Each structure stands twice: as structure tokens, then as C-alpha cells.
Amino acid sequence: MNQVFVLLRQVQHDIDELGLSLLAFATGIADEVVAVVLWHDDRLECPVARLRGYCHEAWIMRGEGLFHPDALALGAALSGVVPPHPVFLMHHDSLAMDTGPGVSVILDVPFVSNIVSLESDSDRKTRLVKKEYGGQVDAVYEVSQSLGCFITVSGAFQGSVGKVLAQAPRVVEKVVRVVNSRRCWLRNEQADLSGDVDLAKVERLLAVGRGMQEPEQIALAEETALAMAGAVCCSRPVVDAGRLGKARQVGISGTSVSPKIYLACGLSGSFQHMAGLRGAPFIIAVNKNPRAPIFERADIGVVADGAEFLRELISALNDKSAAVSSKQPS
Amino acid sequence: MEIVCCIKSVPNIADEEVQIVHQKVSVGTYPRCLNECDRYVLEEALRLTELHGGSITALTFGDTESEDVLRRALALGATEAVMLNGPLEEEPRRVAAALAAVIRRRHFDLVLTGAQSSDRQGAEVGGMLAAMLGVPFASLVVAVERKEYGVLVHREIEGGELEAYEVELPAVLSLQTGINTPRYVSMRGIRKAATKTITAVTPEAVPDVAVRLVEHRHPPTVVGAKMLCGDLKAIAVEVASMIRERGGLQ
Numbered sequence: 183m184n185q186v187f188v189l190l191r192q193v194q195h196d197i198d199e200l201g202l203s204l205l206a207f208a209t210g211i212a213d214e215v216v217a218v219v220l221w222h223d224d225r226l227e228c229p230v231a232r233l234r235g236y237c238h239e240a241w242i243m244r245g246e247g248l249f250h251p252d253a254l255a256l257g258a259a260l261s262g263v264v265p266p267h268p269v270f271l272m273h274h275d276s277l278a279m280d281t282g283p284g285v286s287v288i289l290d291v292p293f294v295s296n297i298v299s300l301e302s303d304s305d306r307k308t309r310l311v312k313k314e315y316g317g318q319v320d321a322v323y324e325v326s327q328s329l330g331c332f333i334t335v336s337g338a339f340q341g342s343v344g345k346v347l348a349q350a351p352r353v354v355e356k357v358v359r360v361v362n363s364r365r366c367w368l369r370n371e372q373a374d375l376s377g378d379v380d381l382a383k384v385e386r387l388l389a390v391g392r393g394m395q396e397p398e399q400i401a402l403a404e405e406t407a408l409a410m411a412g413a414v415c416c417s418r419p420v421v422d423a424g425r426l427g428k429a430r431q432v433g434i435s436g437t438s439v440s441p442k443i444y445l446a447c448g449l450s451g452s453f454q455h456m457a458g459l460r461g462a463p464f465i466i467a468v469n470k471n472p473r474a475p476i477f478e479r480a481d482i483g484v485v486a487d488g489a490e491f492l493r494e495l496i497s498a499l500n501d502k503s504a505a506v507s508s509k510q511p512s
Numbered sequence: 513m514e515i516v517c518c519i520k521s522v523p524n525i526a527d528e529e530v531q532i533v534h535q536k537v538s539v540g541t542y543p544r545c546l547n548e549c550d551r552y553v554l555e556e557a558l559r560l561t562e563l564h565g566g567s568i569t570a571l572t573f574g575d576t577e578s579e580d581v582l583r584r585a586l587a588l589g590a591t592e593a594v595m596l597n598g599p600l601e602e603e604p605r606r607v608a609a610a611l612a613a614v615i616r617r618r619h620f621d622l623v624l625t626g627a628q629s630s631d632r633q634g635a636e637v638g639g640m641l642a643a644m645l646g647v648p649f650a651s652l653v654v655a656v657e658r659k660e661y662g663v664l665v666h667r668e669i670e671g672g673e674l675e676a677y678e679v680e681l682p683a684v685l686s687l688q689t690g691i692n693t694p695r696y697v698s699m700r701g702i703r704k705a706a707t708k709t710i711t712a713v714t715p716e717a718v719p720d721v722a723v724r725l726v727e728h729r730h731p732p733t734v735v736g737a738k739m740l741c742g743d744l745k746a747i748a749v750e751v752a753s754m755i756r757e758r759g760g761l762q
Contacts, residue, residue, distance in 0.1 A: 252649060253643055282639065284639040315633075319532070466754065466755075480736060481736075482751065485741075
């Protein structure tokens with residue numbers, strides 16, 4: 183590709199790390215990489231220093247309407263400064279979901295969201311792969327590079343790092359006047375994650391998903407967790423169904439955990455859920471679907487109905503003779 | 513409030529293995545259902561109109577089987593249902609353009625969409641639609657409150673944190689699951705909905721989009737997990753042993 187723009191944003195007083203990793207990838211696929219940074223602080227030392235080696239040019243975009251911008255404001259700002267049919271990369275986060283689709287309409291370029299891999303070929307076509315149907319399907323899309331594209335990139339993206347650029351980027355400050363149609367008056371209010379158990383401190387977690395969310399299945403999971411001396415946690419659909427509280431949700435929009443054992447039952451293993459697993463837990467996955475994405479990440483896999491498996495597991499965990507024999511040296 | 517709900521009929525895959533035939537998901541082999549996020553869309557529209565008055569128009573783009581989701585919307589209490597005929601797997605940009613062509617001809621305060629569809633999972637149509645209509649948009653919305661200036665919305669962002677925005681109307685909001693508790697459809701509602709008329713609209717010609725679906729394929733099998741096979745009881749004994757040893761369980 184000739185030129186790729188990477189859209190980054192300010193997080194606290196720094197540049198978002200995932201945006202930097204996108205820049206590193208872009209240097210391997212484009213002749214010219216331009217970092218477009220939405221920056222609010224007065225001082226520019228931080229972005230200038232952080233972008234060294236990552237891009238040929240850095241545009242520091244500033245302006246009142248770009249503080250928590252909506253698509254109309256961001257689209258207006260970008261359309262005034264980019265050439266026709268630009269190729270944009272942006273990390274698929276809450277800002278990208280808010281603005282990406284609308285900006286693509288305003289810039290009149292195709293839009294592909296949440297991709298996990300990208301390949302360019304000599305025919306000036308780009309192939310983009312994204313996960314669909316709950317991660318069970320890889321959908322391959324093709325776009326013509328000459329038409330540009332706005333691409334949001336998943337946190338699960340797999341792309342090699344390009345070259346580190348020797349020269350410092352040319353820094354251009356672009357002050358834009360755009361109107362933000364929304365007013366952000368409060369941010370970073372923590373959702374109420376308080377509950378009866380602090381999942382972050384639990385060493386043995388039994389996670390249930392959509393396939394184990396019926397009340398009797400959750401009661402079975404609670405009984406098993408008791409036998410494991412652990413606790414039950416869950417993926418988002420279980421909370422949405424009102425079966426467990428928000429405090430039990432693990433994932434991007436829930437709690438991060440770092441147990442020793444993670445027993446996942448009836449849970450597909452979406453990226454959004456697995457992002458909440460920290461450290462190196464020993465993952466045991468039980469799912470009826472042999473193609474469930476959870477089996478890619480798990481250490482041990484069992485293709486079975488979660489409830490049927492837990493009934494057997496309770497018996498096995500409560501078998502004290504087995505507990506003694508498992509401690510005997512072999 | 514005049515509310516337009518954009519809803520979608522999707523294949524009901526549930527926990528089944530997705531079948532791919534000739535490099536495309538075999539959509540026709542599955543029963544259909546209302547997209548999960550859209551259950552919350554209809555409930556939120558009902559909640560807002562019960563509080564503040566107004567009407568609900570349910571709008572879908574899809575094939576003839578998609579009519580069921582409009583019947584469901586009518587059974588729940590939607591005032592009107594509009595069907596845009598087209599292929600279920602149409603490109604989001606073309607779907608958004610077709611929806612925008614219908615919506616911009618009517619008076620509306622709010623357009624509600626789901627955060628994403630369970631099949632394509634693109635989270636695209638709502639944002640595109642807002643830009644085409646030239647109105648404000650907020651995604652991942654987990655709370656909506658009517659105010660004098662419009663609506664106050666809370667968005668869910670990373671780490672379980674929330675952002676609050678004042679949004680003037682008209683606007684498009686895409687709603688996250690869990691924003692409310694969707695009600696069940698009553699038998700009386702189903703009987704009433706059966707007699708209501710669904711307005712069929714042929715989409716206006718929209719320009720071609722430059723995104724081409726090349727293929728669907730199963731992800732490459734990654735040898736991550738050691739798969740335990742055989743008698744479930746024996747597997748459970750083995751797993752119990754692992755939990756004791758690796759989990760530090762006495």
C-alpha cells in the first residue's frame with residue numbers, strides 16, 4: 183500500500199498502546215505511515231517522543247469538538263485533511279464503535295470492522311478476516327486499495343511487526359474547528375461491580391456461559407464450585423439474562439481475574455470474555471460444540487454437555503479416596 | 513416520542529456447530545429468531561413510549577422469513593411494521609442506505625438499533641445510518657433517560673466504565689444487551705398482531721459497495737487443548753485430579 187493512516191487517541195496523558203502496535207504493523211505493509219493522534223494536552227512532548235520509529239508523519243489533531251468526538255465531528259475533521267480514498271486503521275474499541283461506521287460514510291470509503299488479520303496482494307486488493315457467528319466462522323472480505331477503507335482492528339489481531347523507522351516523524355499540528363453533536367459531561371464512572379465475592383482473589387473459578395445459564399444449571403455450577411472450594415463466574419449473556427449479577431462477569435466490560443484453575447462450561451470463549459483472564463490459569467473447557475473457540479485457548483478440552491459433566495465432577499471431587507490417591511507419589 | 517426500531521432476523525445457531533456449504537454459511541438450514549440485541553431494542557422503545565407517549569415503528573431489512581420478527585414487534589406493542597425486502601446477508605452499507613431512505617421520509621425522535629447482529633457481528637449499521645441521516649449517534653448504550661434537551665445516555669466503555677452524554681434529538685442509539693429486561697410476548701398480543709398489516713417497501717437503488725465477501729470458513733484448528741475422550745465419569749475423575757493438583761485443592 184502507498185499510504186496508511188492510523189488513528190490513535192490520548193489515554194490519560196499517553197498514547198494508547200494498542201494504537202502503537204497498529205503503527206508497528208502498518209510500517210510493514212505501507213510505504214508511508216501517518217499517525218493521526220487525537221490529543222488534548224497542551225504539551226506535545228509525549229506524542230512526539232512516543233511516535234519516534236513508528237511512523238513517517240504524525241498529525242496531532244486538536245480542537246474542542248474532538249474531545250470524545252462523535253462520528254460527525256471526527257468525520258468532518260478528517261475529511262478536511264486527508265486525501266480522497268484514504269486507508270485508515272483504528273483499534274476496535276468503544277471509540278471506534280462509536281465513530282468508525284459513521285466516519286466511513288462521511289469519507290465515502292468502505293468499512294470493515296473488528297478484523298483479526300489483513301493481507302495485501304499485488305493486485306492492489308486487501309483481504310480482511312473477521313470473526314462472525316460467535317467466533318465460529320472466519321469471514322474473508324476483499325476491498326480494492328484504490329477505494330480506500332476504514333478498518334477497525336480486533337485486540338486479537340495477528341499481524342507481524344514491520345520495520346522500526348530510523349528517522350523521527352515529521353510532526354504537524356492540525357487545529358480543527360468542528361461541532362460535536364453530543365456533550366460528554368461525565369466520564370469514567372465505574373459501573374457497580376460490587377458483589378458477594380471478589381473474583382480477583384479466587385483461585386479456582388467455574389465459569390458458565392450461555393449454554394449453562396438456566397437456573398438449575400447455575401445451581402449445579404454453584405454446587406460444583408463449592409466442591410472445588412472456588413466460586414462461579416460467567417460471561418456477559420448470563421448477566422444480561424439476569425441469572426447472575428454484574429460482579430460475576432469476567433471480560434472486557436466486567437472483571438479481570440487471575441485464578442490458578444479456570445473451568446469453563448457452556449462458554450464459547452469469545453475474545454471479549456477471554457480478555458478478562460490474566461496470568462496463566464490452567465483452563466479446562468467443557469462445550470458441546472467441538473469447534474468452540476474456547477478449545478483454542480484451553481489446556482484441557484472435553485466435548486460434552488456442561489451439566490452432565492458437572493454432575494460427574496461433583497461425585498469425583500467429593501470422592502475422598504480419590505483425593506488421597508491423587509496425592510500418592512507415582 | 514416517535515421511535516423507529518431497526519431489528520433483524522438472524523439464524524438461530526445457539527450452541528450448534530455452524531455449517532458451511534460452498535464457502536458460505538448455510539443460513540437456510542437454521543430456524544430464525546430475533547437478533548438478541550434487538551429484543552432489548554423493542555423493550556426500550558416500549559419502556560420509553562409507556563413513560564412519555566408516542567409511537568413505535570418496527571423496521572427490518574431481509575427476506576420473507578424476516579417477517580416473523582415484525583410480527584413479534586407488533587405482538588409486543590409496536591404501532592407499525594415496515595418490511596424492506598432484500599437478501600438477509602446484504603452488505604451493511606446497503607442495508608443502512610435502504611433504512612435511511614425510509615426513515616428520512618418520516619418524523620422521528622429516536623432510531624434504536626442493536627449494538628450488533630449475532631451473525632455478522634459488525635456493529636456497523638447504526639453508526640452508518642446516523643451519518644446518512646446527519647444526526648447524532650451513540651453506541652454501546654446501557655441507559656436512556658428522556659430530558660428537556662433530548663436524552664441522557666450512558667455508554668459502556670472498556671473496563672466496566674461508563675460515559676454519559678447529553679444527546680439532542682433526533683438521534684440514533686445502538687443499545688447494548690442488558691439495558692433492560694425484555695418482556696415476553698403475550699398470547700393476546702400474538703393474536704392481535706396476526707391481523708395487523710405489514711407495509712412492504714422495495715428498497716431504493718443504492719450504489720454498490722466495495723466490500724466483497726470472498727468466503728466463510730471454519731477457523732483453522734488450533735491444537736491448544738488436550739482433548740479428553742471416552743467415558744464421561746472417567747474424564748471427570750481425571751479433571752478432579754487436575755483441579756486438586758493444579759488448583760492447590762486439599
